Amino acid sequence: MRDLLSPEQHPDPLPGQIAWASQKALQAKQHRELKAAETPVQMFLPGMEEFLRAMPNHIARSSLFSPVARGPKKIHAGSVLVSRADAEIKFWGEQLDEAQADVWMQAIYEATDVPLGEPVVVTRASFLRGIGRDTGKSQYVWLHRAMQALSFAMLVIEVKQAGKHKLAIGQVRALHLVDSFDFDPRAETYSLRIDPRWKEMFSNREFALIDWGKRMQFGRGQDMAKALQRLIAASSDSVQRHGLDWLKAKLGYGSPIRKFREALLAAMRELERLELIAGGRIEMSKRGTEQAVWIKLDSSA
Incomplete structure (x- = not known):
């Protein structure tokens, strides 16, 4: 029979054992995040209607999108964004503005019809009309530039609840606002991909519903x-x-x-x-x- 030791008799774990256990836990966490990034998942947003758009609360409260003036924008390289104390958001990319916030919210709205991670095909004319813009040449150029900025933008997000770790996204695989996009000039369509991990940021009803009619x-x-x-x-x-x-x-x-x-x-x-x-x-x-x-x-x- 196996000898039973009292807590006082158990030897303390060696530093090497602690390091090994920590490394295995980190590897398991990394594996879960990589799997989540590659597995398409349907995103259901309770209360979402045609006249509403949604944005995760932690993103809406942060300085990721700001009413910056026109002209050259600040380039971030791992900047910690202004946000609530329970979230730390690091950002790489050019400072995003409110017009680009409209593009991202519309992209998320379009993506709710298919599992996140699967291609979302939209015509650029209908997309522009969806954000209250006309369909002139200059607007097509602007939309393409906005898509490039959103696909380049990269985040690392850590959220705590009651002082304890709640979630972390983007530490082992880049998290982009738009994971990728392809433009078909003949069909005049965009094929967008939204990273499945964004579902975590919208979970538990932790998102803002934006009155789209009033926003326009x-x-x-x-x-x-x-x-x-x-x-x-x-x-x-x-x-x-x-x-x-x-x-x-x-x-x-x-x-x-x-x-x-x-x-x-x-x-x-x-x-x-x-x-x-x-x-x-x-x-x-x-x-x-x-x-x-x-x-x-x-x-x-």
């Missing part, structure tokens, strides 16, 4: 309001508060805080016009710092 109604030069629409939709809280310093960093606003206040107030007025929020204002928090406050209206759910 934003006035010209209202990219900050469009960015705030995504942030608003990422929370179920009726009264929402965000520190001005955090908002300024998340929105990639480089001008002085005085100009940021003016732009933020203008964006809140636009959100009120579209009945996405009410009572938008800037006030002092209990900690003595400035914060933006608004009431989320039901139409933004």
